[in-house]
Amino acid sequence: MTTDAKIILALRASPGGVSGAELATQLGVSRAAVWARIEALREAGFQVEAGPHFGYRLTGEPDALIADDLFSRLGPVQVIGRKIHVFQETASTNDLAEKFARDGAPEGVVVFAESQTRGRGRLGRKWLSPGRQGLWFSLLLRPDMPPQETTRLTVMAATALRRAIHSATGLDARIKWPNDILLNGKKIAGILTELSAEVDRVRHVIIGLGVNVNFAAKDFPAELRATATSLRVESGQEHSRAELATAILQALDADYARIRAGKFSAVADEWESHCATLGRNVTVHIGDRTIHGRAEALDDDGALLLRSEHGHLERIIGGDVTLEK
Numbered sequence: 390m391t392t393d394a395k396i397i398l399a400l401r402a403s404p405g406g407v408s409g410a411e412l413a414t415q416l417g418v419s420r421a422a423v424w425a426r427i428e429a430l431r432e433a434g435f436q437v438e439a440g441p442h443f444g445y446r447l448t449g450e451p452d453a454l455i456a457d458d459l460f461s462r463l464g465p466v467q468v469i470g471r472k473i474h475v476f477q478e479t480a481s482t483n484d485l486a487e488k489f490a491r492d493g494a495p496e497g498v499v500v501f502a503e504s505q506t507r508g509r510g511r512l513g514r515k516w517l518s519p520g521r522q523g524l525w526f527s528l529l530l531r532p533d534m535p536p537q538e539t540t541r542l543t544v545m546a547a548t549a550l551r552r553a554i555h556s557a558t559g560l561d562a563r564i565k566w567p568n569d570i571l572l573n574g575k576k577i578a579g580i581l582t583e584l585s586a587e588v589d590r591v592r593h594v595i596i597g598l599g600v601n602v603n604f605a606a607k608d609f610p611a612e613l614r615a616t617a618t619s620l621r622v623e624s625g626q627e628h629s630r631a632e633l634a635t636a637i638l639q640a641l642d643a644d645y646a647r648i649r650a651g652k653f654s655a656v657a658d659e660w661e662s663h664c665a666t667l668g669r670n671v672t673v674h675i676g677d678r679t680i681h682g683r684a685e686a687l688d689d690d691g692a693l694l695l696r697s698e699h700g701h702l703e704r705i706i707g708g709d710v711t712l713e714k
């Protein structure tokens with residue numbers, strides 16, 4: 390843990406204040422070094438009061454994503470969140486994570502950006518990602534699985550994301566196969582899984598997650614107002630992005646551990662119980678092909694099993710699903 394993260398933790402643990410001398414002893418650095426780090430934290434938006442009687446006291450925290458802060462909130466993890474990077478602005482966090490992957494970074498690296506200039510969805514679609522209104526981040530994984538099983542990772546991400554949204558906000562979101570999280574039928578989050586693989590072996594997978602947190606209804610452009618929403622719009626209050634990010638990373642780490650332990654079926658069961666797609670009549674567009682049918686189940690590898698109008702069972706591994714009324 391970095392010195393900054395240790396200072397943040399120590400300040401949080403002592404709301405009445407902690408002296409510079411005590412911090413210096415705890416951290417094994419000089420009092421001048423403590424002072425310099427406190428100045429840096431102030432510049433990053435932390436409000437730290439200093440006084441002769443109480444030492445240093447934390448009076449306010451920024452709504453900014455700060456790698457050290459996230460790291461200190463996260464606590465011990467198995468894989469996801471081992472290393473966290475936060476960028477102010479980038480084209481797409483999936484591209485940054487891809488670069489980390491090519492440079493040999495280990496799995497579990499997470500890359501956040503406060504805003505993305507070219508955030509993307511599937512099939513080159515645009516993903517709106519303005520500054521500080523949401524969480525825009527990507528994970529690098531190096532799973533030991535064949536390429537055809539990687540839909541499991543999208544199922545994992547959706548399951549973990551739904552659970553974390555519920556634990557952090559109390560909102561009960563639904564999952565639409567394969568990559569949408571919905572509240573009241575509108576999209577609150579999306580997942581973009583990108584794969585680098587040989588024929589029978591995955592090299593690495595980048596999972597990008599976009600979550601609309603503090604958008605007001607008017608912040609959405611007209612073309613998204615009917616289909617998109619945010620946690621703030623649905624709950625009527627703003628949410629701490631750092632708290633939510635922490636809950637999501639912890640849930641992802643726990644579910645990735647379940648998958649590595651061969652327990653995908655437990656993740657799939659949780660997915661199924663919160664799914665907006667199963668049991669519904671749906672239309673699936675895959676390229677030029679359109680299939681109508683009833684969504685029956687999730688297959689072992691994460692594919693959607695669809696009973697077509699003609700009674701055949703079709704395995705759907707990609708495409709756009711529209712729920713029919």
Ligand code: BT5
Nearest residue numbers: 481483508509510511514516517526579580597598599617
């Ligand atoms: C997705 O694609 O839902 C995947 C979105 C993944 C975004 C994350 S952010 C971090 C990482 N870095 C990236 O560059 N991407 C990932 P898809 O199912 O194709 O949905 C895209 C469609 O959703 C667009 O065509 C719009 O109609 C709509 N959309 C765009 N921005 C949105 C937003 N912020 N909220 C809700 N809907 C949105």
